[in-house]
Amino acid sequence: MAKETVVVVCPGRGTYNAPELGYLARHHGGSPWLAHFDTVRDGAGKPTLTALDGAAKFDPKLHPRGDVAAPLIHACAFLDFLELDRERFEVVAVTGNSMGWYTALACAGAVSGEHGFAIADAMGVNSQAHEPGGQAVIVMAGEDWRVDPETARAVEAACARAGVLPSIRLGGMLVVAGPETALDALNAELPPLPRPPLRLPGHGPFHTPLMQASADAARAALPADWFGTPQVPLIDGRGKVWRRFETEAAALWDYTFGHQILAPYDFTAAMTVAIREFAPDRVVLLGPGETLGGAIGQAIVALQWLDIDSKYVFSLRQEDDPFLVAMGREAQRRGVTK
Incomplete structure (x- = not known):
C-alpha cells in the first residue's frame, strides 16, 4: 500500500x-x-x-x-x-x-x-x-479567513507611518515588531480591523535588525x-x-x-x-x-x-x-x- x-x-x-x-x-x-x-x-x-x-x-x-x-x-x-x-x-x-x-x-x-x-x-x-522593543499581532482576515487586498495594503502603509516593521507573515495575520513607542502609536494609524492589535508579552522585536x-x-x-x-x-x-x-x-x-x-x-x-x-x-x-x-x-x-x-x-x-x-x-x- x-x-x-x-x-x-x-x-x-x-x-x-x-x-x-x-x-x-x-x-x-x-x-x-x-x-x-x-x-x-x-x-x-x-x-x-x-x-x-x-x-x-x-x-x-x-x-x-x-x-x-x-x-x-x-x-x-x-x-x-x-x-x-x-x-x-x-x-x-x-x-x-x-x-x-x-x-x-x-x-x-x-x-x-x-x-x-x-x-x-x-x-x-x-x-x-536585543534592542528595546516588542511584537504585536494584527488580524487582517475576516470571519471567512479571507484577506481583502486593500486592507492588507492599508495595514502595511499604517505600519510604515508608525515606524513598525513586518516581523512574521502568518496567513491572515501580520506580526509586527519595533520599539515600544512605535507599537504604541500603531493603533491610531490602522484602518478598521476585526480586532485591535494584540501585544505579545515577553516577546522581543524578532525578525528585525x-x-x-x-x-x-x-x-x-x-x-x-x-x-x-x-x-x-x-x-x-x-x-x-x-x-x-x-x-x-x-x-x-x-x-x-x-x-x-x-x-x-x-x-x-x-x-x-x-x-x-x-x-x-x-x-x-x-x-x-x-x-x-x-x-x-x-x-x-x-x-x-x-x-x-x-x-x-x-x-x-x-x-x-x-x-x-x-x-x-x-x-x-x-x-x-x-
Whole structure:
C-alpha cells in the first residue's frame, strides 16, 4: 500500500501555554531523548524540561520566557516528529514558523538531534538579547479567513507611518515588531480591523535588525560545522527550498543566524511553497498546542487548495477527512503516530 505524503510543520513561540503543561509527560515520558535533554540542561545548571513540564501549575511569568519556552517547545515538537508512523507516511518536506525553524533543521536532518536541541536552547537565551522593543499581532482576515487586498495594503502603509516593521507573515495575520513607542502609536494609524492589535508579552522585536545582538551571540557560540545537508527538503522563512544535493552547509548556517533572525519571516510563503510544490496528501502540525493551525488554514484558503476557499469549507473538510493534522489534538494525533 502506497504511503501518504506529508509536509511537517514545526511550531514556534506562543504554543506552550497552560493547556499544554504536562505535554512531555503525557506523550514522551520515558523517552531517551527527553532524558538526554534533561541531562544537558542539568549539567548547565538549568531547570530540566521534565521539571518545567511537570510543574504543579503554569507560571505566566516563567513558562513563556524565551529561555524556558524555546527548549520546551522544541522538545515537544521534535519528539512528536519521531513518533510519526513512517510505515504509513512519507515526509516530503519540513518547514517551521519563526523559532520552529530550529526544530525544522533537526527534523530534516540538517543538524543532529543533539545539536538541534543545543541550538533551540541557546536561541531561547539569545532571543532575549536585543534592542528595546516588542511584537504585536494584527488580524487582517475576516470571519471567512479571507484577506481583502486593500486592507492588507492599508495595514502595511499604517505600519510604515508608525515606524513598525513586518516581523512574521502568518496567513491572515501580520506580526509586527519595533520599539515600544512605535507599537504604541500603531493603533491610531490602522484602518478598521476585526480586532485591535494584540501585544505579545515577553516577546522581543524578532525578525528585525533590532535583533543584531542575538544574531552576533548565535554566530559566536553555535558552530558552522554543526550544519550539514538536509535529508528531506527544508523550506525556510522566505519560501526557499534547501535540498539534499544542492545545499551548502555554510550557507544554511549563515541564513539561520543571519537573515532568519534579522529579516521578516514569511511563514505564508513557506506554506505556499510547501503546498504548491510538494502537493502533500496531508500537512502535519507538530505539538505542542495547535494555535498555528489557524494560520495554516488561512494560507490554504488563500490558495483555494482542494477547493477550500473559506473557513467554513476548511472546517467541513477537517471533520470529514482532515487535510491538516495537529498532533496537539488527541483525536488527530492518534491517526498519524506509531
